[in-house]
Amino acid sequence: MPDGLFIFFAALSLGAALLLVLSRNAVTSAMGMILALVGVAADFFLLDAYFLGVLQVLVYAGAVMVLFLFIIMLLDTEDPKGAYPWKTAALGLAVFFLLAASVLWLFHWSGAVPAVKAGATPAELSTNPAEFVTAAKAFGRLLYSKYLLPLEIAGFLLLVALIGVVSLSKANPESQA
């Protein structure tokens, strides 16, 4: 039996994800998304990844979702009222239950996931220089040694995205006339 905090935050993120998928109103969906991401961030904390938990709240639940809410309110998208078309609903339910059942089977009855005890280092990783540490300092050390090239590429990617967004959102002179 997992402990109480995990169950609470797992239920929170699953319920919020349901709200995101099922809600008619896009703003309600965005609120569900924020709650689900906060639940995931709390789970990061339970996994001792404090830095990633903070990052998740700041970047995802903060900046990214604010961007989403801005766009939702800017575009003012209204979903037509009424039930889902039965074909879509049937497809969604079938996909959900099939995949959820297979996930449950995989983790509870197939025995494919080994029961790893936290803190036990597998033999093939015992010489890994990147030992799991909770301090944010460990991220900096790794980012500027083993992962220096990916870090540079990520920075460049952010620059490219910035330029791309600016050129995308510039008003198209032909369509304005």
Next chain:
Amino acid sequence: MENTGLAHHLLLAGLLFVLGLTGVLVRRNLLVVYMCLELMLAAATLALVAFSRFNRTMDGAVLVFFVITVAAAEVAVGLALIVALFRQRGTVRSDALTTLRD
């Protein structure tokens, strides 16, 4: 924390991923579809952090750092594309955007 094993975290990640995938298939509002995509990404990062924690290695956590960076850039570009689409066609419903099909 002692009673919560790797399988529990992976189960949560798997269920979140399935919910996101269902949303991508079912919803017709492009903005909500996009949010469901983000949910799938968050579920994948959760699995990465769980593996990283239980194998006592930092590599998975660093990968999650890059995933969050790329996701932020991707959201900015994707939302700009959706806004450009809305300016051209006046809708963000995927069942109304059928130019390539007809």
